[in-house]
Amino acid sequence: MSAAFDVERIRKDFPVLSRELPGGRSLVYLDSGNSSQKPAQVVETMREHLAMHYSNVGRAMHVLGAESTQAYEDARDKVAAFVGAPSRDEVVFTKNASEALNLVAYSFGQRFWRASGTTQPNEDPRFTMGPGDEIVISEMEHHSNIVPWQMLAQRTGATLKWFGVTDEGRLDLSGDVITERTKIVSIAHQSNVLGTVNPVAPVLKRAREVGALVMLDASQSVPHHPVDVAALGVDFVAFTGHKMLGPSGIGVLWARGELLEAMPPFLGGGEMIEAVWMDHSTYAPYPHKFEAGTPPIVEAIGLGAAVDYLQAAGMEAIEAHERALTAHALDALAEVPSLRLIGPSTLEERGGTVAFTLEGIHPHDVGQILDDEFGIAVRVGHHCARPLHLRFGIPATTRASFYLYNTTGEIDALVRGLHHVQKVFA
Amino acid sequence: MSAAFDVERIRKDFPVLSRELPGGRSLVYLDSGNSSQKPAQVVETMREHLAMHYSNVGRAMHVLGAESTQAYEDARDKVAAFVGAPSRDEVVFTKNASEALNLVAYSFGQRFWRASGTTQPNEDPRFTMGPGDEIVISEMEHHSNIVPWQMLAQRTGATLKWFGVTDEGRLDLSGDVITERTKIVSIAHQSNVLGTVNPVAPVLKRAREVGALVMLDASQSVPHHPVDVAALGVDFVAFTGHKMLGPSGIGVLWARGELLEAMPPFLGGGEMIEAVWMDHSTYAPYPHKFEAGTPPIVEAIGLGAAVDYLQAAGMEAIEAHERALTAHALDALAEVPSLRLIGPSTLEERGGTVAFTLEGIHPHDVGQILDDEFGIAVRVGHHCARPLHLRFGIPATTRASFYLYNTTGEIDALVRGLHHVQKVFA
Amino acid sequence: MIGESMYQELILEHYKHPQGRGLREPYDAEVHHVNPTCGDEITLRVKLGDDGKIEDVSYDGQGCSISQAAASVLHELTTGSTVTETLSVVDEFTRLMQGRGQVEADEDVLGDAVAFAGVAKFPARVKCALLSWMAYKDAVVRSAS
Amino acid sequence: MIGESMYQELILEHYKHPQGRGLREPYDAEVHHVNPTCGDEITLRVKLGDDGKIEDVSYDGQGCSISQAAASVLHELTTGSTVTETLSVVDEFTRLMQGRGQVEADEDVLGDAVAFAGVAKFPARVKCALLSWMAYKDAVVRSAS
Numbered sequence A, B: 001m002s003a004a005f006d007v008e009r010i011r012k013d014f015p016v017l018s019r020e021l022p023g024g025r026s027l028v029y030l031d032s033g034n035s036s037q038k039p040a041q042v043v044e045t046m047r048e049h050l051a052m053h054y055s056n057v058g059r060a061m062h063v064l065g066a067e068s069t070q071a072y073e074d075a076r077d078k079v080a081a082f083v084g085a086p087s088r089d090e091v092v093f094t095k096n097a098s099e100a101l102n103l104v105a106y107s108f109g110q111r112f113w114r115a116s117g118t119t120q121p122n123e124d125p126r127f128t129m130g131p132g133d134e135i136v137i138s139e140m141e142h143h144s145n146i147v148p149w150q151m152l153a154q155r156t157g158a159t160l161k162w163f164g165v166t167d168e169g170r171l172d173l174s175g176d177v178i179t180e181r182t183k184i185v186s187i188a189h190q191s192n193v194l195g196t197v198n199p200v201a202p203v204l205k206r207a208r209e210v211g212a213l214v215m216l217d218a219s220q221s222v223p224h225h226p227v228d229v230a231a232l233g234v235d236f237v238a239f240t241g242h243k244m245l246g247p248s249g250i251g252v253l254w255a256r257g258e259l260l261e262a263m264p265p266f267l268g269g270g271e272m273i274e275a276v277w278m279d280h281s282t283y284a285p286y287p288h289k290f291e292a293g294t295p296p297i298v299e300a301i302g303l304g305a306a307v308d309y310l311q312a313a314g315m316e317a318i319e320a321h322e323r324a325l326t327a328h329a330l331d332a333l334a335e336v337p338s339l340r341l342i343g344p345s346t347l348e349e350r351g352g353t354v355a356f357t358l359e360g361i362h363p364h365d366v367g368q369i370l371d372d373e374f375g376i377a378v379r380v381g382h383h384c385a386r387p388l389h390l391r392f393g394i395p396a397t398t399r400a401s402f403y404l405y406n407t408t409g410e411i412d413a414l415v416r417g418l419h420h421v422q423k424v425f426a
Numbered sequence C, D: 001m002i003g004e005s006m007y008q009e010l011i012l013e014h015y016k017h018p019q020g021r022g023l024r025e026p027y028d029a030e031v032h033h034v035n036p037t038c039g040d041e042i043t044l045r046v047k048l049g050d051d052g053k054i055e056d057v058s059y060d061g062q063g064c065s066i067s068q069a070a071a072s073v074l075h076e077l078t079t080g081s082t083v084t085e086t087l088s089v090v091d092e093f094t095r096l097m098q099g100r101g102q103v104e105a106d107e108d109v110l111g112d113a114v115a116f117a118g119v120a121k122f123p124a125r126v127k128c129a130l131l132s133w134m135a136y137k138d139a140v141v142r143s144a145s
């Protein structure tokens, strides 16, 4: 671990990490892939805003309205800078990554009707969708990057296709999944189970050849690696606040401005309009066009504070720290008898998420005993990626996921815990 | 004001109310119809949860997961009890009232397709929607209860119709707006501009005669009056956390269970599924079916604390307090020269929201000078109800809206402020 | 879990030494239940006696210790009791499991099944515990008709 | 207003005594702009001189004091300057208004228009201030073509 990165100092910023759990156990939190803990800086920013500066944004013309609006829009600036968005207006705040993915899925195949009742087809060819058109995802997706596209296919009659996954847990790019009929490709930047970081360039290249749009589900990459949306060159990127030290209730859609311009609105209501008559409306420019109603104000502000925190720690340093933790974990877990790793066994193109099974012991039991006896929080089940588990022929895995506040000592505790689990069920 | 209701004690719970604004002004917050302030109890509940108990809900099997899940589901119990929901499972958490309204609007006219590409029509006749079908709203709606229905009409070819508004600011029920073709009627329980409380019974009766569903936008009623959804007898009720002492980022849809059962899912993703295969999914029972992805966990918990606070203060007492404030305001404002009240001038069937114009002075200027000189926060503009303003032939109004923490002294300050505004622009 | 382990000795005991496991003949009804969320499965058979009592509950399945132990405890509690008695035990067990840790278990009704009280705090585990019990209820209804 | 009033004397002065208000002939281009959000309206005419200078900006409209005063200041700052000069003032004014209160105004370029700096913190008012300025830019483009 780099000298500049002082994990003990970082840990002090996270109150829960020094908490004593019921029964006197201390907490070993290895479930950040599910949701991360929050530093005091984020909690305090939210508390202060809620207690002393809160009001609705945009529409209010008084001191509190100005303070809230400024803090909310500052958060947009921070998030935009954090992911290298060419324009701050390309950052749309949603309630989570799932809403961001659904927003994009609902943009396709919307047929517009005139008041008279005659069909007024959606004229932008990039966003039409019907029988014969194809949507491409992968077998390693989180349900939030599967179900919205299934629903789109059902609504429009389009066909859903997917990349397979190799035995090593890599995207299988060998077949001819993307075709001339493909309109949108949406894949995870980093798998929330395997830890695999997917290669964006070849997918993007093929998509561009056939004129398809590309969306990245960056829920597991933005929190852990420096991500530059412009450099990636994709069209849409979704991520979520609660996995990157921010609060619940806030997510982000980044998209290229010209696409946000061309997309129909998704949720209708206050703040997303320009003018409203009883029988029709005109819409505000993006990002507001996609932010109907009172937005998650304090949540966006909390996310802004989280971005500040991550930037102060340094995304490169965080990445290096997690890489060291992952190396340690891969080594240590290899020593546990009958442990089967699901996902890449080397550090190459992978992040700090390690999923595995223990022969003869159900992951639910593994997770619960780790928690019961040692206060070790891991996630067990299919981690909202059931098709991936079907692919590997297993109902569930145990998953440990690391973040900037984790230590090699915690990984050692996990390994000791696994040995104990094996004893209990021996 | 009732002896039991001690507004000065209540005010102490709201830190911002004793804040000194820049320039040494104290705050007179008369913009709760836009968004309410938060008591320390709500802020502290959220802080404590974020700092010491936070984790993802439902899916996590460890101490923090159990604590978060319990607190989140407890909040659902509290909200359900607060509005008299027959079942806690009928309470769906959304990000705001707008999402709740959109969720219901998107339930109609969803044609489902099979994987093969042949149409599989949505079979529940209550939720079909197409040319010839009618949607009924009113001219006094908030944009969030207009635009989703306009979009539904555009998507499906259905016709949007609406009740007019009388000169006194009441719903005009005289015409034959609801017909045999009406499938859904959605109106405000209380207008966010006029303060008018709309009569639910006659609308519901007519809707039932023709077999239409009825939705109430209760964003402005649930915070201010005892509301019992079962007693109201309607089908859907939407409201929003930030207007009832809760945080931003949380809203509520209540609906009758059999309807939630029949409705197609809206947002797809994690947590709203039962099982997922690559080519299809089965969905979780409601309410989870409508809560895709990580929900606004801490926000729901904050709303639960807000409900606790409101119940401790007593909704009847709050209603009586606001009624006294409104009586005082209607009297005092009647004395301001050339002030034109927009909305009912008596206390009958109206809440604590008072909108008006001052002859020759633009509301934007009124609001800003009140803020600048006296720290009085009111809302100015069309308050997301542009059609209502068009109806009265005015571009904008000034609106003062009251809540449990307001005093008659603050209303007197407003009146003094208005006299000053008139002097500035004389 | 919030101070008390979900893995009561009794649960582990039933998991390691399941009572009445295996599918037996004769039977009046057989059901197969699956928990699609976690993949747990159970096949369960019910044989009614002439006296309105449950003569045998036999089962086979796979899943975590909670779901397996719950089936074993179910076998113990139901065999030899009247259908009516067992259904009230099922109801009480369901109430406990769905109580999110806030329901007091009635030990007189539940017997050994109170050991599952700690599970109620984990929504994701509640289904594991209930899998065999729901299958039983289903099978009883079918065998009666 | 974070310590400083949006209603600078100067703004009120211009509102109560608007400079150059009224539509005049001759003109090279006329535009009509509306702010659909708040209903503010302006009709604005531009007359170019032979020397590349703005000979006259005449206007009429309705709305709040900010939008009306902004038109009056616009009239003062543009009349008699070259098109190029005025467009750089418009750009600077736009930058200030869209800076959400975080942009330092360049007084040398903006002159009296710096009085509007306080408006920038209120997104809803920014459009009021910009209405006439955007109309002006539009009119200049049209009159040049």
Ligand SMILES: Cc1ncc(COP(=O)(O)O)c(C=O)c1O
Residues within 6 Å of the ligand: A270, A292, A293, A294, A295, B033, B034, B096, B097, B098, B099, B142, B144, B145, B188, B190, B191, B192, B217, B219, B220, B240, B241, B242, B251, B384
């Ligand atoms: C009557 C009414 N309906 C709907 C809304 C929308 O609520 P939200 O902004 O929380 O979505 C509001 C408030 O803005 C309202 O006053």
Ligand SMILES: Cc1ncc(COP(=O)(O)O)c(C=O)c1O
Residues within 6 Å of the ligand: A033, A034, A096, A097, A098, A099, A142, A144, A145, A188, A190, A191, A192, A217, A219, A220, A240, A241, A251, A384, B270, B292, B293, B294, B295
């Ligand atoms: C890869 C991936 N995509 C999407 C999501 C959904 O994020 P959210 O629950 O915030 O909507 C998650 C996390 O749950 C995830 O890991």
